[in-house]
Amino acid sequence: MSIKVLVVDDSSFFRRRVSEIINQDPMLEVIDTAKNGREAVEMTQRLKPDVITMDIEMPVLDGISAVREIMASTPTPILMFSSLTHQGATATLEALEAGALDFLPKKFEDIARDKEEAIHTLQQRVKAIARRRVFSPRATTNLRSSASASSAAASEALRKPELNTRTVSPSVRTTATNEVRSAPVKFKRTGKSYDILTIGTSTGGPVALQTVLTALPANFPLPILLIQHMPATFTAAFAARLNSLCKIKVKEAQDGDPIVKGQAYLAPGGKQMLVEGRGASARIRIIDGNDKVNYKPCVDITFASLAKLYQSKVLAVVLTGMGADGRDGGRMLKNMGATIWAQDEKTCVVYGMPQAVTKEGISSESLPLDKVAQRIMTEFS
Structure with a gap:
């Protein structure tokens, strides 16, 4: 049985790119995408994904707030995408404290030395946290x-x-x-x-x-x-x-x-x-x-x-x-x-x-x- 993934980001390009990478692995399947934190909370309750990839800066409901709501209502392993800036670091640490399990840089060139290694890293991180049971904060x-x-x-x-x-x-x-x-x-x-x-x-x-x-x-x-x-x-x-x-x-x-x-x-x-x-x-x-x-x-x-x-x-x-x-x-x-x-x-x-x-x-x-x-x-x- 494949690992079901919900991809959350306000950028349609990034949602599509992350979905393509995840779906390349036969053990992974993107079951839907959301363009803001509010949609993510609602889809998590309805679809019960095994893993969520989450952006931090989004309209309607930001990623940190979405993590808090998801962990309170439907605890799910969450992988955050973050910018490599001091502000991004602070926000990511807040997301981890709210209940997210892991994070990766949003720019794929910052993940690894080459494209294939970056793709493999993302796939492996998703599979790794999918095995983890999570609990309310x-x-x-x-x-x-x-x-x-x-x-x-x-x-x-x-x-x-x-x-x-x-x-x-x-x-x-x-x-x-x-x-x-x-x-x-x-x-x-x-x-x-x-x-x-x-x-x-x-x-x-x-x-x-x-x-x-x-x-x-x-x-x-x-x-x-x-x-x-x-x-x-x-x-x-x-x-x-x-x-x-x-x-x-x-x-x-x-x-x-x-x-x-x-x-x-x-x-x-x-x-x-x-x-x-x-x-x-x-x-x-x-x-x-x-x-x-x-x-x-x-x-x-x-x-x-x-x-x-x-x-x-x-x-x-x-x-x-x-x-x-x-x-x-x-x-x-x-x-x-x-x-x-x-x-x-x-x-x-x-x-x-x-x-x-x-x-x-x-x-x-x-x-x-x-x-x-x-x-x-x-x-x-």
């Missing part, structure tokens, strides 16, 4: 409330070093209420010590990172390196957004930044993030990198750099994302005695990157997204 609200409580508990744990266990519970969403329900699970400290935390992610990463980072306390004891597959024009806006929401400080990494505790550094899009030095002399290096590398930034490259300098003192977490970025770098970390955890399949938008490190035997734990921060903080309780 009310679940996200519950996660935020849980994150606030987790952060308070984590701060208290840092003041009570005698505690070495924490009772937490994985998230379970019910399709009837879209609420988070907990079942008790006890995490135990590994007894290891760490000098740095790093998190790598791709598809679904913006919301995943927000979920994890907003649950960390202001007195978090490690520096954090973040690698999110994202265009160059998006990372500054994303870092600023995280900084406004988190208790820790978040910034887009710059070449020469000192690596300090309680600060998160987001790898800039289009570049590679490395580290050099140790302790007080540790610095971030931002380089152009090899054009043959598929991802800029690349999780493998940052992980490999950390393996060389921090060795066993690294705590690495691989979150939702397509592909296997993080597997090779994770293997290098593992060989040096570092600790790697992965997000579990149930809570991933795309179980690609976490699956790669899990199947390889690199990851020692598989965690639900809303418990990742609590599991991290258990190591310091």
